[in-house]
Amino acid sequence: MKYFFKCFAFFLLVSCGPKKIKFERPVDTSSRPIEFQNKTSYDFPQKEISFNNKFDGARINGVSQINDTIFKIIIKPENTPINNSAYYSFEISSQSTQTIYLKFDYPQGYSHRYIPKQNWGDGWKITENKDLDFLDDKILLRLENIYGKGLISAQEIQNSNDVKNWINKILKNKSYINWVTIGETNLGRPIWVLDITKGSPTDKPLLLFFTRQHPPEVTGYFAFKSFIEELINNNPVAELFLNKYRVLAFPLVNPDGVDLGHWRHNAGGIDTNRDWGHYRQPEIKSIVNFIKKTKRKYNNKIVMGLDFHSTYYDVFYTNVERESTPYPKFLDQWFEGMEKNIPDYKVNEKASNSTQPVSKGWLLYANKAIGVTYEIGDETSREKIDLIGKTSAQVLMKLLTDY
Numbered sequence: 001m002k003y004f005f006k007c008f009a010f011f012l013l014v015s016c017g018p019k020k021i022k023f024e025r026p027v028d029t030s031s032r033p034i035e036f037q038n039k040t041s042y043d044f045p046q047k048e049i050s051f052n053n054k055f056d057g058a059r060i061n062g063v064s065q066i067n068d069t070i071f072k073i074i075i076k077p078e079n080t081p082i083n084n085s086a087y088y089s090f091e092i093s094s095q096s097t098q099t100i101y102l103k104f105d106y107p108q109g110y111s112h113r114y115i116p117k118q119n120w121g122d123g124w125k126i127t128e129n130k131d132l133d134f135l136d137d138k139i140l141l142r143l144e145n146i147y148g149k150g151l152i153s154a155q156e157i158q159n160s161n162d163v164k165n166w167i168n169k170i171l172k173n174k175s176y177i178n179w180v181t182i183g184e185t186n187l188g189r190p191i192w193v194l195d196i197t198k199g200s201p202t203d204k205p206l207l208l209f210f211t212r213q214h215p216p217e218v219t220g221y222f223a224f225k226s227f228i229e230e231l232i233n234n235n236p237v238a239e240l241f242l243n244k245y246r247v248l249a250f251p252l253v254n255p256d257g258v259d260l261g262h263w264r265h266n267a268g269g270i271d272t273n274r275d276w277g278h279y280r281q282p283e284i285k286s287i288v289n290f291i292k293k294t295k296r297k298y299n300n301k302i303v304m305g306l307d308f309h310s311t312y313y314d315v316f317y318t319n320v321e322r323e324s325t326p327y328p329k330f331l332d333q334w335f336e337g338m339e340k341n342i343p344d345y346k347v348n349e350k351a352s353n354s355t356q357p358v359s360k361g362w363l364l365y366a367n368k369a370i371g372v373t374y375e376i377g378d379e380t381s382r383e384k385i386d387l388i389g390k391t392s393a394q395v396l397m398k399l400l401t402d403y
């Protein structure tokens with residue numbers, strides 16, 4: 001009898017979880033071990049220089065001195081195989097004014113991706129071409145006349161604390177935004193959602209926005225920020241939009257990966273954007289469970305989801321299947337509106353139905369919703385990203401309030 005109840009409880013638990021989705025090319029997203037970096041300082045007293053990774057979002061796996069002016073910076077991924085996105089981030093401290101060279105070293109088979117960004121106390125700047133030498137698939141970075149402390153990073157550092165500060169900033173005087181912790185990662189970091197609507201959330205169509213499944217994809221996060229800031233801007237379009245729709249925005253899907261300075265995976269050693277079929281990792285499981293509970297409780301229907309990422313250039317990955325979604329013409333109209341409102345801008349769309357368990361496919365197959373992977377180029381100018389993010393939000397709100 002006891003066994004029966006146990007089984008019954010187990011059955012309830014399993015059957016109540018979100019429905020798993022079959023993809024043409026399934027991926028095993030069971031956890032795999034990762035290698036943690038040593039959080040330490042690499043000191044070279046004779047040169048009065050040191051390097052450290054003692055902050056969230058840092059990555060450096062070793063430093064060695066090659067000669068009087070060249071240092072080798074050893075960078076490794078959290079585990080392999082992994083997508084080729086060599087991410088690095090560290091602080092340099094020099095007690096005398098000097099010129100040094102950093103030779104980046106990635107494991108065999110991995111090459112350079114990100115142009116170094118630097119912050120010497122007066123904001124982030126992209127390294128100029130004259131200070132970079134490309135050696136096969138690696139780089140040599142020249143740091144001329146450096147003195148004091150500076151950060152060298154694949155992209156501007158945006159760790160969980162930075163995301164938290166941004167949320168606190170946008171929450172000010174906006175009681176209609178609810179900031180909720182919906183779960184916990186493998187390492188106990190909170191998974192957040194911003195639940196945004198004006199008036200009652202009940203019976204409203206639901207829009208989902210995700211970002212930072214992949215830790216170094218900071219330009220996608222910048223677009224996400226501009227996009228969300230536009231949705232909560234004080235203007236009549238946003239007012240109408242938020243009265244009609246409910247938004248769930250997930251500003252940091254993979255906080256462990258972000259704070260550990262990962263190339264791509266979470267602390268379970270998995271690409272979370274391959275886990276939208278079976279939800280084996282805590283990040284995706286918490287998110288999908290929360291969405292399911294919310295929908296049921298408030299009678300919300302998912303109409304659309306955008307997942308903000310970065311790659312080598314700006315591109316929107318869409319699904320070919322549109323007729324089964326609530327607004328079959330939306331994507332064409334949205335892209336047309338963006339081209340009309342951003343000077344010299346041409347939308348680069350690549351359409352194909354997802355075959356692997358990515359969020360875009362989950363939106364279509366599990367929800368019959370519009371799904372887009374919204375990719376921003378690694379080196380797209382930050383001003384342009386802001387413009388694309390804001391304009392895409394304005395056009396989207398205008399179209400959706402008119403439907």
Ligand SMILES: [Zn+2]
Nearest residue numbers: 214217309310
């Ligand atoms: Zn990505």
